[in-house]
Amino acid sequence: MQFLITVLLDGLIYASYLFIVSLGLTITFGVMKILNVAHGGFFAWGAYLASISIIYLGDNEYNSFLYYFAIFLSAIIVGLFFGYIIERFILRKMYNEDIHLIVLATFGLFWILEDLILHVFGVDPLMPYYPAMELGGIELGGIFQGVYSLTLAGLAIIVAFICWYFLKKTKYGKVLQSVIFDREVSVSMGINVTKVYLITFIIGGMLGALGGAYIAPTISVSPGFAIDVVVMSFAVVVIGGMGSVPGALIGSLIVGLVRAFAVHQAPILELFIIYAIMAIVLIIKPEGLFAPPKPRKI
Amino acid sequence: MFKGILKEQTIQVGIGFVFIVVLLGTFILPEWMSNNFMYGLSRGLAVLGLMILWRTNLVSFGHALYYGFGAYAVAMAQKYLGVTDVFLRIIIAITAAGILGFVLGFILRRYREIFFAMLSLAFSMVLYGLLAKAEFLGSTDGMSISPSTMFGFELGRFGLFYFIGFVVILSLIFAHAYLRSSLGHLTTAIMDNEIRVEYLGYSVEKAIHIKYVISACLAGGAGGLMAAALGQVDPDSMVLWSVSGELVFVTIMAGLGNILAPFVGAIFFEFIRTYAYEFAPQAWQMIIGGTLLAIIFFLPGGLWSLFQKINPFKKEKK
Amino acid sequence: MKLINLKTLGRIAITGLIASVLPMSVNAKDTVKVGVVSFLTGPAAGPFGTPAKQGAEIVIDAINSGTMPAPYNTKGFAGATMNPIFSDESGGGTKQVGLFRDFVQKQNVDAMIGYISSGNCMAIGPVADEVKMLTIFSTCGTERLYEEKLRSHVFRTQGNAxxxxxxxxxxxxxxxxxxxxxxxxxxxxxxxxxxxxxxxxxxxxxxxxxxxxxxxxxxxxxxxxxxxxxxxxxxxxxxxxxxxxxxxxxxxxxxxxxxxxxxxxxxxxxxxxxxxxxxxxxxxxxxxxxxxxxxxxxxxxxxLIVRNDTTPLNKWFIDSYKKRYGAYPLGPSYQYARAVMLYKIGMDKAAKAAGKFPTQDQVIAAMKGVTFESFADTIEMKRGDGHQAVHxxxxxxxxxxxxxxxxxxxxxxxxxxxxxxxxxxxxxxxxxxxxxxxxxxx
Known part of the structure; x- marks a missing residue:
């Protein structure tokens, strides 16, 4: 029982974090049909910007409410800044290119974003542990869990709700869905796809950065740490269905829980099993478990 | 299939190119530079494999699977069987990768576009997950590869260089023969219209499967040669997804125009990397990323298109 | 059948020639060029790589100027000034092997010092023997390095795991x-x-x-x-x-x-x-x-453990380190300093025996099996055929x-x-x- 609770909690925490990161990726793919490797760059930048802000605030003993403010602000800044530059000046010129070329371009951008970090933030690892330390631990199922890590689950629920509300209940969300469903028809209906693309990319970037910024207090933020995150969130998105929001949720839960179980029971399989699931899903259901509906075209 | 192939200009230029590279590398240039040529020729094989796939518009984001598998096959053969003979090494690397490619090909041949890319990626990460965590496979340390021998004698760096040149020439001939055969032409037709090819009575999946196995063999051979040249294999620099990305990058940089392009591109890549690392150790990824974007935007045909502009034989093409 | 086009051939040859005359370093006899490798980027840089580099810098500068306390108070390495080239250890074994070859073949170093990660040492060890380059590992700890095979050109001043x-x-x-x-x-x-x-x-x-x-x-x-x-x-x-x-x-x-x-x-x-x-x-x-x-x-x-030890050499090291970098020297600082000291001992001893500037083989022979005073303890190069330290x-x-x-x-x-x-x-x-x-x- 104790074991089960712990695995569930570990899995949930990890899944929440994966969900926030991969949500941005799946939205970008759904709308723009771009597999954005540079998403890892957003993640890393979010984490770094939040880290230096938190360390500054913590060292100078500011109000701890400001930590959370810094986290969200970092995500917004990173998403806006890099999202705008990348979409406006690079991706926009490529939409008619081969899909593989676009992936490759985002790969190049990922490299550039990674090295920029070295120059802006330096090479030493950052540990913005203040918020996590402040909230401390709580005994659940016989062992201590970090309260801060548990709030990740709360954040994931909030993000998921906002996303659902936005897509289902707002006008802009409906526009977005129509673009996801069929781009050409949307254009002919008078939807400004260029604008939709820009905004989508920025929001996707913000979510990636938010994942990085929020997880930062619980990890050591160091150069190159995003490289594993990229491919992990690829796995989530592929398992759930590329471009599907509920898919990202299910995908993160599967990956999170399976990984937690593996770490407890068979640590050697930790990485292997995630990608094995990804491969199996692709083999059985290539569109992913929750593929968005396809328009029927003649 | 191979009839008259040596008379073809592509092959003559190719053989000439390899000869010059090997001669420069062994007699004229300092050793570090010859290392770059050696690595470039080896990696070029994997890029050639990707290029062949790309001609059917299939792009593998997981080709490091075969590259790494070939390299690890060499490492395992040394660890458990004591194999250091360079002929055996390359045969083991190619066979291992070929078998793996044959098996996975049954699945992958049904996939196109992004799904093909993602499934390749998934398979390569499965191998990575195993190698990085399993102690008996060396975990993230990987394994050392002892210097190659030939018939029991130490081969030396130059000997290995000659051998790599030899393998590359054979691969060029084979790849060219394949691409100009009806099977090779067929796969280019698949890129244009798959259904039409089926109507003509050919099995698209089978044609792709064959192509996939050839591509896997080339990547495996590249891994085997690279392992022998470097003297070390490890999952992070042989199997990780970013290695696959690098291979795709070199393919684009080289251009799809000619079977020699992958080797020119791969050697060029080694030099950018060495110099970028030496003069800007904290910005070498940025330099490579920037090069990649520059190529995509300003040189869509890759480096080879530069050669074509000054190629005196241009008329003979098409 | 046409022969290979001469124009193409010429073009490639010229490119090659231009490339081959790019800068090659010349080694003067009054300096020794040594590659010093530690983590300068990534998670290991702050707590390990940087203190390691700083420890090496202090000892190298002190030996170059002859200001280190006895028994290391003679100037230079066999009289020569050490010119260290610091390099980053991150990126994994395969990348490090490539860089190591570059150090030897392109930079023409006289010796290599450093390496923190055991994975890197396992990868570099065989290559160092293959290219015959004197290499002193300072920190890495896997015992497999010498138990799989004895190494002719590789020393390690740190006891194993x-x-x-x-x-x-x-x-x-x-x-x-x-x-x-x-x-x-x-x-x-x-x-x-x-x-x-x-x-x-x-x-x-x-x-x-x-x-x-x-x-x-x-x-x-x-x-x-x-x-x-x-x-x-x-x-x-x-x-x-x-x-x-x-x-x-x-x-x-x-x-x-x-x-x-x-x-x-x-x-x-x-x-x-x-x-x-x-x-x-x-x-x-x-x-x-x-x-x-x-x-x-x-x-x-x-x-940490010898922070209050008052052996003169230890006191000097802590004082100069604190003066220069404003912190206590950490384990890696000591380890890198030690590797540099062994190199000095080997060079001086070999020069004395040879009566002139020693060759690499003479240095290796001189270093084999020596016992030397480190900061707060004694290092004995008594394992791995005189190549591996115990303490x-x-x-x-x-x-x-x-x-x-x-x-x-x-x-x-x-x-x-x-x-x-x-x-x-x-x-x-x-x-x-x-x-x-x-x-x-x-």
Missing amino acids: VGDSLAAAKYIADEYFKGKVSTSDKMYTGINQNYAWGQDSYKFFKLGMAQYMPSAVGSTKPQFPKLFSGQYGSEISALSLDKAKIVHTSFWNGDFEAFMLQALVRGFFQKKILVSSVGGSGVDSLDKKFPDGVIMGTRGNVG SIAYGVTKYNKAKGEPGIEKVIKYSASCIYPPAGAISQKWVESGMPGRKCN
């Missing part, structure tokens, strides 16, 4: 269990990085426990996360669930700090006894937050020093080399399993 792990096991038996043995406390587990160093460290800790505390039981689920993963949520949960009270770790670099912080938040140290074989460098960066009661080694008489190793328990306002350590026990390392020529695992015959403990 066997000593660190056996000393940890013995310390637990001697100090922690002194008089208060309860069976539930006797279980142990571990969290170690999944590569040569972590694997070997835990293996020998287990073997050592079996010898010193035969009644202690090892957990069936020790954790081996990936090196530099930096995120240990699930692993900490798994360790917390485990009944074992003693947790062995050989974590180092940013991973150690990250693990400590994540474990602290979750009340880990209220329930577990952590045994850390390298954690010494993390104590300073966590400062007040570092928990008391962690059993701590620093891989020899370096760093004493100390463990203690962390206790924050409130009076001085800095981290401290108490209950220090020092184990002599003959107690924790197998005799020359023995294979470590067999030696420990057969009951460590011939060991002499103080």
Whole structure:
């Protein structure tokens, strides 16, 4: 029982974090049909910007409410800044290119974003542990869990709700869905796809950065740490269905829980099993478990 | 299939190119530079494999699977069987990768576009997950590869260089023969219209499967040669997804125009990397990323298109 | 049939020629060029690579100017000034092998010093022998380096993981269990990085426990996360669930700090006894937050454990380090300094014997099997055919020093080399399993 609770909690925490990161990726793919490797760059930048802000605030003993403010602000800044530059000046010129070329371009951008970090933030690892330390631990199922890590689950629920509300209940969300469903028809209906693309990319970037910024207090933020995150969130998105929001949720839960179980029971399989699931899903259901509906075209 | 192939200009230029590279590398240039040529020729094989796939518009984001598998096959053969003979090494690397490619090909041949890319990626990460965590496979340390021998004698760096040149020439001939055969032409037709090819009575999946196995063999051979040249294999620099990305990058940089392009591109890549690392150790990824974007935007045909502009034989093409 | 086009051939040849006349360094006789490799980027840079580089810099500068205390007070290396080239160790074994070849063939260095990661040492070792380059490993710890094969051109001034792990096991038996043995406390587990160093460290800790505390039981689920993963949520949960009270770790670099912080938040140290074989460098960066009661080694008489040692050489090192960098030297600073010192000893001794500037082979012959005074202890190059060092190793328990306002350590026990390392020529695992015959403990 104790074991089960712990695995569930570990899995949930990890899944929440994966969900926030991969949500941005799946939205970008759904709308723009771009597999954005540079998403890892957003993640890393979010984490770094939040880290230096938190360390500054913590060292100078500011109000701890400001930590959370810094986290969200970092995500917004990173998403806006890099999202705008990348979409406006690079991706926009490529939409008619081969899909593989676009992936490759985002790969190049990922490299550039990674090295920029070295120059802006330096090479030493950052540990913005203040918020996590402040909230401390709580005994659940016989062992201590970090309260801060548990709030990740709360954040994931909030993000998921906002996303659902936005897509289902707002006008802009409906526009977005129509673009996801069929781009050409949307254009002919008078939807400004260029604008939709820009905004989508920025929001996707913000979510990636938010994942990085929020997880930062619980990890050591160091150069190159995003490289594993990229491919992990690829796995989530592929398992759930590329471009599907509920898919990202299910995908993160599967990956999170399976990984937690593996770490407890068979640590050697930790990485292997995630990608094995990804491969199996692709083999059985290539569109992913929750593929968005396809328009029927003649 | 191979009839008259040596008379073809592509092959003559190719053989000439390899000869010059090997001669420069062994007699004229300092050793570090010859290392770059050696690595470039080896990696070029994997890029050639990707290029062949790309001609059917299939792009593998997981080709490091075969590259790494070939390299690890060499490492395992040394660890458990004591194999250091360079002929055996390359045969083991190619066979291992070929078998793996044959098996996975049954699945992958049904996939196109992004799904093909993602499934390749998934398979390569499965191998990575195993190698990085399993102690008996060396975990993230990987394994050392002892210097190659030939018939029991130490081969030396130059000997290995000659051998790599030899393998590359054979691969060029084979790849060219394949691409100009009806099977090779067929796969280019698949890129244009798959259904039409089926109507003509050919099995698209089978044609792709064959192509996939050839591509896997080339990547495996590249891994085997690279392992022998470097003297070390490890999952992070042989199997990780970013290695696959690098291979795709070199393919684009080289251009799809000619079977020699992958080797020119791969050697060029080694030099950018060495110099970028030496003069800007904290910005070498940025330099490579920037090069990649520059190529995509300003040189869509890759480096080879530069050669074509000054190629005196241009008329003979098409 | 046309021949290969001459124009193309000419073009390629010219490109090659232009490339070949690019700068090549010329080595003057009054300087020695040495590559010094440590982590300058990534999670290992702050707590390991940078202090390592700084330690090397202090000793190199002092030897170059002849200002180091005796017995290293002669100027230069066989009279020559050392010109160090610092380089980054990150990126994995394969990349490092490529860079190593560049160092030898492109930069024409006279020797190579450094390397922290055991994985890198395992990769570089065979290559160093292959290209015949004198290489002094300063820090890495896997015992496989010399037990798989003897190395002709490779030296290591740091004792291997066997000593660190056996000393940890013995310390637990001697100090922690002194008089208060309860069976539930006797279980142990571990969290170690999944590569040569972590694997070997835990293996020998287990073997050592079996010898010193035969009644202690090892957990069936020790954790081996990936090196530099930096995120240990699930692993900490798994360790917390485990009944074992003693947790062995050989974590180092940013991973150690990250693990400590994540474990602290979750009340880990209220329930577990952590045994850390390298954690010494993390104590300073966590400062007040570092928990008391962690059993701590620093891989020899370096760093935290010898902070108050007043041997002249040690005092000089701490003073000059503090003066120049405003901090205490850490374990890696000592280790890199030591490697430089062995190079000086070898060069001077070989020059004296040869009567002129020595060749590499003469230096290697001179370094083989020497015993030399390090900062607070004696290093004997007595294993691996005179290429591998052994030295004493100390463990203690962390206790924050409130009076001085800095981290401290108490209950220090020092184990002599003959107690924790197998005799020359023995294979470590067999030696420990057969009951460590011939060991002499103080």
